[in-house]
Amino acid sequence: MNSVIEEITKKYEPVIGLEVHAQLKTNTKLFCSCKNEFGGEPNANTCPICLGLPGVLPVLNKTALDYAIKASLALNCTVNPKSKFDRKQYFYPDLPKGYQISQYDQPLASNGFVDLPDGSKVRINRLHMEEDAGKLVHAGAERLHGSAYSLVDLNRAGTPLTEIVTEPDIRTAEQARLYVQELRLILIYCGVCDGNLEEGSMRCDVNISLRPQGTEKFGTRAEIKNVNSFRSIQRAIEYEIERQAEILDEGGEVVQETRLWEENRGCTITMRTKEEANDYRYFPEPDLLPINISSEKIQNIQEELPLLPSKKREIYSQEYKLNEEESFIFVEDLERGSYFDECIKLSNNPKKVAAWVNGPVAAYLKEQRLSYFDTKLSPERLSEVLKLIDDGIVSDSSAKKDLIPDIFTSDLSPIELCDKKGLKQITDESAISGEVEAIVNQFPDQFSELKSGKDKMKSFFVGQAMKRFKGKASPALINKILDKLITK
Amino acid sequence: MNKDLHLKKATEIAELVNSKKITATEVTKYFLSRAEKLNTKINAFNFLTPELAIEQAQNIDKQIQDGKTFILAGVPIGIKDNLNVKGIKTTCSSQILKNYVSPYESTVTSKLWEAGAICIGKTNLDEFAMGSSTEHSAFAPTKNPWDLQTVPGGSSGGSAAAVASRMVPIALGSDTGGSIRQPAALCGIVGMKPTYGLVSRYGLVAFASSLDQVGPLATNVEDASLLLSVISGHDEKDSTSLEAKYEHISAQADLKGLKIGLIREFASNGKGINQEISNSINSSLQLFKELGAEVKEVSMPLISEHCLDVYYVIAPSEASSNLARYDGVRFGYRDTEATGLLSMYKKTRATGFGSEVVRRIMIGTYALSSGYYDAYYKKAQQVRKLISDEFEKTFKEVDVLLTPTSPLTAFPFGDKLNDPLSMYLCDIATIPANLAGLPAISVNCGFDSSNLPIGLQLMSGQQKDQKLLQIAKAFEEALRKNNSQVSAKLPELIGKVN
Numbered sequence: 001m002n003s004v005i006e007e008i009t010k011k012y013e014p015v016i017g018l019e020v021h022a023q024l025k026t027n028t029k030l031f032c033s034c035k036n037e038f039g040g041e042p043n044a045n046t047c048p049i050c051l052g053l054p055g056v057l058p059v060l061n062k063t064a065l066d067y068a069i070k071a072s073l074a075l076n077c078t079v080n081p082k083s084k085f086d087r088k089q090y091f092y093p094d095l096p097k098g099y100q101i102s103q104y105d106q107p108l109a110s111n112g113f114v115d116l117p118d119g120s121k122v123r124i125n126r127l128h129m130e131e132d133a134g135k136l137v138h139a140g141a142e143r144l145h146g147s148a149y150s151l152v153d154l155n156r157a158g159t160p161l162t163e164i165v166t167e168p169d170i171r172t173a174e175q176a177r178l179y180v181q182e183l184r185l186i187l188i189y190c191g192v193c194d195g196n197l198e199e200g201s202m203r204c205d206v207n208i209s210l211r212p213q214g215t216e217k218f219g220t221r222a223e224i225k226n227v228n229s230f231r232s233i234q235r236a237i238e239y240e241i242e243r244q245a246e247i248l249d250e251g252g253e254v255v256q257e258t259r260l261w262e263e264n265r266g267c268t269i270t271m272r273t274k275e276e277a278n279d280y281r282y283f284p285e286p287d288l289l290p291i292n293i294s295s296e297k298i299q300n301i302q303e304e305l306p307l308l309p310s311k312k313r314e315i316y317s318q319e320y321k322l323n324e325e326e327s328f329i330f331v332e333d334l335e336r337g338s339y340f341d342e343c344i345k346l347s348n349n350p351k352k353v354a355a356w357v358n359g360p361v362a363a364y365l366k367e368q369r370l371s372y373f374d375t376k377l378s379p380e381r382l383s384e385v386l387k388l389i390d391d392g393i394v395s396d397s398s399a400k401k402d403l404i405p406d407i408f409t410s411d412l413s414p415i416e417l418c419d420k421k422g423l424k425q426i427t428d429e430s431a432i433s434g435e436v437e438a439i440v441n442q443f444p445d446q447f448s449e450l451k452s453g454k455d456k457m458k459s460f461f462v463g464q465a466m467k468r469f470k471g472k473a474s475p476a477l478i479n480k481i482l483d484k485l486i487t488k
Numbered sequence: 489m490n491k492d493l494h495l496k497k498a499t500e501i502a503e504l505v506n507s508k509k510i511t512a513t514e515v516t517k518y519f520l521s522r523a524e525k526l527n528t529k530i531n532a533f534n535f536l537t538p539e540l541a542i543e544q545a546q547n548i549d550k551q552i553q554d555g556k557t558f559i560l561a562g563v564p565i566g567i568k569d570n571l572n573v574k575g576i577k578t579t580c581s582s583q584i585l586k587n588y589v590s591p592y593e594s595t596v597t598s599k600l601w602e603a604g605a606i607c608i609g610k611t612n613l614d615e616f617a618m619g620s621s622t623e624h625s626a627f628a629p630t631k632n633p634w635d636l637q638t639v640p641g642g643s644s645g646g647s648a649a650a651v652a653s654r655m656v657p658i659a660l661g662s663d664t665g666g667s668i669r670q671p672a673a674l675c676g677i678v679g680m681k682p683t684y685g686l687v688s689r690y691g692l693v694a695f696a697s698s699l700d701q702v703g704p705l706a707t708n709v710e711d712a713s714l715l716l717s718v719i720s721g722h723d724e725k726d727s728t729s730l731e732a733k734y735e736h737i738s739a740q741a742d743l744k745g746l747k748i749g750l751i752r753e754f755a756s757n758g759k760g761i762n763q764e765i766s767n768s769i770n771s772s773l774q775l776f777k778e779l780g781a782e783v784k785e786v787s788m789p790l791i792s793e794h795c796l797d798v799y800y801v802i803a804p805s806e807a808s809s810n811l812a813r814y815d816g817v818r819f820g821y822r823d824t825e826a827t828g829l830l831s832m833y834k835k836t837r838a839t840g841f842g843s844e845v846v847r848r849i850m851i852g853t854y855a856l857s858s859g860y861y862d863a864y865y866k867k868a869q870q871v872r873k874l875i876s877d878e879f880e881k882t883f884k885e886v887d888v889l890l891t892p893t894s895p896l897t898a899f900p901f902g903d904k905l906n907d908p909l910s911m912y913l914c915d916i917a918t919i920p921a922n923l924a925g926l927p928a929i930s931v932n933c934g935f936d937s938s939n940l941p942i943g944l945q946l947m948s949g950q951q952k953d954q955k956l957l958q959i960a961k962a963f964e965e966a967l968r969k970n971n972s973q974v975s976a977k978l979p980e981l982i983g984k985v986n
Contacts, residue, residue, distance in 0.1 A: 048592045052813045054585065054693040055572045055594065057726050087809055089856075091833055098812020144829060152817065281856035283865055286697035286806055288727050 005173070005238055008245040012210040015218055016170035016237060017125075019205040020183060021161050022193045023132065024067045030131045030160035031058030031101065038199050042137075042153035050158035052096030057287050060085075064129065064160035067192040068108055069293065069301050071162055072127045074190045074308055075183075077112030079298050085129075085285040090278045093144075093152050094134040102130035102163075104282040108291070114186070115310045116178045117328075123167040132159035162192075168207070168218065173237035177230050180204060185309045188334065197229050204233055209254065210244045219244070220254040224268050226261045236261040240268055312337070320350035329358060336362065339372035339379060346383035349390075356382065360400050364408060375408040382407075384414045392474045394423045426473040429481065432465075436481045439464050451486055458482060493518050494654035494982070498563045498711040501657060502604070505562035508552060512562030516545035516606050519564040523608055523655040529981065530631050532640075532650035534569045534579055536609035544606050558604025559718055565600060566650040566659035569610035570617055570693040571702070573597050576607075580693050581625035582615045584814045584821045584840030594691020595726070596660060596702050596719040603718045608656050611646030615842045616811065617667055617695045619643050620914040623905055624844045632675060633979035634940055638898035641671030641914075647705045648675040654982050658715050659705045664695050665799055666893075666918025668703045669930035673893035673943020676932045676977070678712045678960070679705045681918075683951045684925030685730035687716075688723030694810040696803040697728075699922040709931065709961040713737045716953070734953050740965055741958035744780030748773070749886030752785050753792030754917055761895040768934040768942045769892050775966050776890075784886055790878045791920045794871050796912060799919045801855050801868035807845075808852030814840060847908065876924040883949040888959055891917040893930040893943030917945055927953040929960050933967065934974055 029036050032049035049056045072079050086104035112124035134154035138147035164183065170176045184202060187193035194201050209221035222244070227236045244254050258277070259268040307315075309331050316327035330337035336357065343353045361382070365372060385407060388394045393415070394403075406417050418424050426432055439461060440447045450457035458479065465478045493501065493515060504510045520538050527533050541564070548562055567573060570580045572590035579585045597607070614624035622630040622645025632640040633653035640649040644661030648671035651659050661668040663681035672679025680703045687702045694700060704715035717736035723729045750773065754761065773783050816822035816836030823839055826832035841849070855864035882889065894914055904911040921928035926947050933944035944963075948956040968975040 051818065053590070053592070053819065054578060054580070054588070054813070055570075055590075055691045056592075057690050057728075059725060059727050089809055089812060091812065091815060093815075093817045093829070096813060096818065098815060099809055279858045281809075281853065281858070281861075283805060283809070283856050283861070286728075287694075 002238070005241055008241055009172075009213075011213060012241075012245055012248065013213050013215075014171055014173075014237070014241050015168045015209050015211060015221075016172075016176055017168040017207040018166045018170065018176060018179060019207070020164045020180060021132075021203045021205075022071070022164065022183075022187055022195075023201045024064050024160040024162060024192050025194050025201075026061055026063045026067060026160055028061055028063075029158035030061050030064050030129070031158055034158065036159055037155070038196075038201075040155055042151070043155060045155045046157070050096065051154060052098075058101060058285075060288060060291075061160060065291065066301060067160070067190075068127065068129045068162050069298065070190045070305065071164075071187055071192050072109030072112065073298070073302050074186050074305055075109075075112040075114060075124050075127060075164065077109035077124055077127055079109045079293055080106065081293055081295070082106065082290060083108050083128075083293075084290040085288045086282045087285050088130075089281045092133070093150065094136050094154075094157070096134065096154060096157055100131055100133065101285055101288070103128035108162075114179060114182055116175065116182055117310070117313065118175070118178060120175060122169045122175075122179050125165045125167050127162055127164050130161050130163060132156050132161050173234040173241070176206065176237055177234045180233055181230060182309065185331065189306050189308055191306075200228065203228050206233065206237060206240070208237060208240050208244070210241065210248060219248075220256050222254065222256070222268070223258045224261050225258060225271065226263075232261060232263055235266060236268060239266065243268065320344065320354070322350060322354050326354045326358060330354075335372045342379035343382055346379060347386055349386070352386060353382075356386065360404055364404055368405075368408075370408075376410065377408045381414065388414055388418065392425055392427055392476060394418050395425060395471070395474065398423050398471070422472075424472065425477075426469060427477065429477060432469065432473055432477070433481050433484075435468060436461075436465055436478060437485060439468065440482075440485055447485075450482075494522060494657075496657065497708055498560065498657040498706065499714055501563050502559065502561045505548070505552065505604075506557040510562075512545040512548040512552070512604070512606060513542065515562045516541050516564060516608075519606075519608055519656060523650070526653050526655050526981070529636065530633055530649050530653055530655075531628050532611055532630050532646045532653065532655060533566065533609040534581060534612050534625075534627060534646065535577065537573075537576055537607050540573075540576065541606050541608055544601060548604050548606070559714065560600065560603040560605040563605050563658065564608045564656045565605045565715075566608055566611045566647050566656045567597060568613055568617075568644050568647050568659070568661050570613060570662060570695075571597055571660060572691040572693070573607060573610070576610065578693060579610070579627075580616045581613045581627055582841065582845070583626045584836070586626070586821060588820050592691070595688035595723045596691065599719050599721075600660075605718070611644070611650055611659060613646055613667075614643035615845050616693070616807070617643040617662055617664055617700075618807070618844050618848055620666070620670055620911050621899075621901075621904065622646060622671070623901060624842055626842050629901060632898045632940075633981060634676060635898060635938070636981075638900055638940065639674070639903075641674035641894070641898065643667040643671075644679070644705065645671045645675075648672050648677060648679065651675070651677050651705050651707060652979060654707070654978075657707060658711055660702060660715075660719070661705050662692055662695075662700055662702050663918075663922065664699045664701075664803060665922050666915040668705060669918050669928060669943070669945060670894045670914060672705055672930045673932070673945075674898040674941065676935075676941025676943075676979075677705060677707055678709055678929065678931050678964075679703065680712050680716065680929040680957070681921060681927065682716060682720065682734065682953050683730070683732075683927045684922075685728050686720045686732060686734055686927075686951070686953060688719075688721075688726040688729050690723055690725040694806075696806040697810060698806060699799075699803060701922070709929075709957055709964050710737070712929070713957045713961070716957070730951070732951055737954060737958050737961060739958070740962040741955065742780075743776060743959065743962050746776075746781040746888070746959065747886040748776055748781050748783045749786040749882060749889045750783055751792065751889055751891055752787045753789065754891040755785070760913060760916075761892055762897065762936070764936040765892045765895065765897065765942050768936075769890070769944060772933040772944050772963070772967075773890070775970055776963065779962065779966055786882050786886060786889070788878055788882060790871070790875050792916075795875065795919045795923060796916060798868045798871045798875065798923060799915075800851065800912065801864050802872065802923075804848040804852030805855045805865050805868075806852065808849045808856065811841070811845065811849055816840070844908070872923050875920065879920070879924045879926060879949070887948065888956065889947040891945045891947075893917060893945040897936045897938070897940035897942060921947050924950075926950055927956050929956055931960050931964055932975070933963075935977065
């Protein structure tokens with residue numbers, strides 16, 4: 001938190017709520033069988049239904065409904081056994097029917113919450129389904145106003161969305177960012193959204209007001225639209241806190257309005273005031289039947305839910321004793337996390353597995369731009385390598401140094417690789433005890449010092465022995481022989 | 489034989505074509521030529537589709553040569569111009585869609601072509617099916633074949649007039665508050681609104697989604713039943729479509745013991761019902777009694793008192809939403825004078841829509857706006873539920889309900905054009921079935937002193953469509969036996985062609 005915001009928040013408490021639109025990654029659109037795909041030729045993925053031609057009717061995509069239910073359950077919401085679709089009416093060229101099919105007074109789900117990694121909790125007010133609008137491309141200007149002409153691309157029209165609305169529980173810009181990050185992960189874990197903010201798979205509107213610290217009553221809020229990256233969520237909120245605080249400090253009143261976040265200029269500007277607000281004239285969508293969801297269906301989807309990020313973090317830190325950074329990476333990077341999860345099933349040393357996965361494995365894959373399950377180093381093979389290290393057959397350092405890249409590419413087994421490269425350590429005590437004794441005899445003074453309790457001398461002898469065996473005898477084994485000679 | 493093909497039933501034409509006594513192409517040419525001539529007088533069709541028709545007919549002929557048969561083999565049909573036929577204009581009789589060509593096929597029409605029917609053309613309607621006279625067509629009104637000075641009813645006036653003048657033996661209409669039944673009544677033919685959901689709405693340009701239903705218009709009950717059997721059935725493209733499929737009736741119902749409910753509030757001059765119509769309804773009731781039916785007067789105060797109010801909140805509300813897509817952005821008409829986005833919306837919609845459509849969009853937009861929703865739309869839906877309950881209760885006591893279809897016979901052009909409320913009253917007896925999603929049929933039961941047809945409406949409980957048509961057929965038969973002069977009557981002008 002920057003110092004200006006820190007100063008402001010001594011006086012005012014920001015009250016923040018978020019509305020996040022997340023695209024559901026179904027194969028087809030919400031009400032027709034067009035492909036639900038980002039990019040592509042303009043208007044390639046359209047049909048009479050998503051073009052809103054005269055006489056067409058919507059038919060609900062059942063997978064989209066299942067996905068939305070899944071998201072609801074992952075957000076600890078109550079899925080309402082009865083809900084319905086409504087028409088939200090306004091005119092805009094990207095809205096083919098002149099109304100958006102959404103849910104108004106009976107949303108799919110309500111009353112959930114998200115636990116954030118910082119220990120705070122954000123309550124979810126509701127989750128509902130709706131269709132996305134198309135996109136406009138303006139010639140000669142950034143927006144419709146001032147452009148010579150505008151083109152309409154309806155590829156996105158009819159894409160299934162869930163709108164997830166929080167309670168006004170958020171108090172800082174950072175917490176808002178954390179919430180969206182966590183929400184994104186949850187949706188990705190459930191497999192219902194790809195979480196790609198750059199492509200607009202998740203879009204965020206922020207409601208924010210200030211109230212004097214210690215008071216209860218909410219101040220007048222502004223709604224900020226077009227906040228579409230983690231960074232801009234934080235920046236837009238901080239900008240808005242400053243803007244509203246300045247107004248309040250001067251004795252003014254915050255106007256209830258919708259504002260637009262201008263990423264390039266780093267500020268918010270007025271989009272429309274309360275007076276200009278649309279009357280959406282919601283009414284129940286007569287072309288769709290009400291949605292009835294049985295408790296069996298909810299039960300079934302609940303059982304399909306994967307392990308969610310917060311639970312995973314808990315297992316990593318409490319069961320596996322990973323540090324915060326390690327568990328953060330495994331939760332955040334889904335592929336690396338599941339690779340780690342597979343490896344851990346074959347090992348009893350999570351710390352060591354984590355160090356290998358995050359260390360040499362991650363580095364090599366990053367360099368080669370490969371993914372975790374795409375090389376010969378399967379979790380089984382990595383566990384073989386780790387076993388060789390545990391058994392002292394190869395040293396950890398030489399394995400890290402010399403087995404790469406062959407363990408990713410070679411058809412030879414790890415032990416064969418060690419053989420071929422001459423990495424195998426001497427594990428037979430009798431094979432080297434004579435040599436160690438000879439070294440001891442070579443340095444009688446130093447050995448007396450060791451015998452008299454000067455433990456530092458031990459590393460001197462280990463060093464000498466390593467030199468003699470060219471690193472192929474394990475220090476543990478040399479130590480063991482030295483100990484025997486001391487007590488002899 | 490060719491000379492009076494237009495007097496044949498659809499079932500008879502299909503039989504002739506299937507048995508190779510005549511080709512589908514011959515039938516098609518016969519009706520196309522007839523329609524070309526008569527349409528200049530009646531304007532039932534917005535346009536004919538000769539190329540499509542001939543292509544379809546030749547295709548059917550080829551398959552029949554290969555030994556196939558079709559339920560509607562070579563039967564010409566008129567399609568209301570708010571149903572999408574691929575590659576053909578769908579204008580909804582509106583400026584805003586004047587040159588709009590549909591890139592896709594409605595479910596109902598695709599079923600028709602599979603069944604061997606031939607598309608003769610797209611029939612006129614009140615713009616976006618809003619109206620009861622077809623005078624609200626943005627192009628030109630349709631005339632009633634029985635009297636060219638009077639309206640054919642609406643909104644499916646084009647379909648009704650086309651069938652009544654035998655330009656086609658059957659036609660499709662859509663019924664949101666009586667738009668099939670009322671013009672059928674005014675044109676002296678059969679028109680049926682099926683149970684909501686029995687026929688797919690996919691491809692029907694929406695007016696009021698929760699009320700709209702596609703249905704048949706025909707010269708007789710059997711043809712209506714056959715057409716319904718072709719177009720009905722579950723459609724996965726329409727979430728509100730039922731699993732049920734309608735089976736064509738093989739026989740008429742035995743009316744012995746049938747309990748007919750006469751809604752007291754619509755009987756004897758109630759609700760502005762014309763005296764001659766009341767008289768005709770009474771003789772029909774007499775006929776039903778002679779066939780062994782029991783007639784029971786029932787009181788349905790909610791339906792008679794509140795249907796119009798409820799309808800004129802719900803239908804415009806849904807319409808205001810359904811018609812939002814005509815904004816000049818992607819298809820249809822765009823005002824070229826516009827100077828910016830808002831101006832484009834405003835000018836396109838102000839000049840693209842006719843006055844009745846604008847009126848309903850305004851009413852609906854108001855009813856749905858914040859602060860009014862509860863008092864209007866929500867309240868209307870609550871009353872709608874009560875109306876359904878009242879029907880359900882009544883159908884525990886009676887099998888069918890009987891009313892006049894329309895309080896008036898065909899009225900002169902311009903009579904109600906500047907008085908929307910009196911126009912809305914035309915649908916007082918037909919709206920209840922839409923609100924409750926019930927099947928209802930209008931069949932001719934006589935003529936007034938000006939030789940204009942009178943329609944009788946029968947309604948039954950949900951998904952009792954088959955029973956309803958069996959009863960209607962029994963009545964039709966009885967009327968034919970009882971008064972063959974009346975039942976055989978045809979508009980004079982139909983003989984003047986061919």
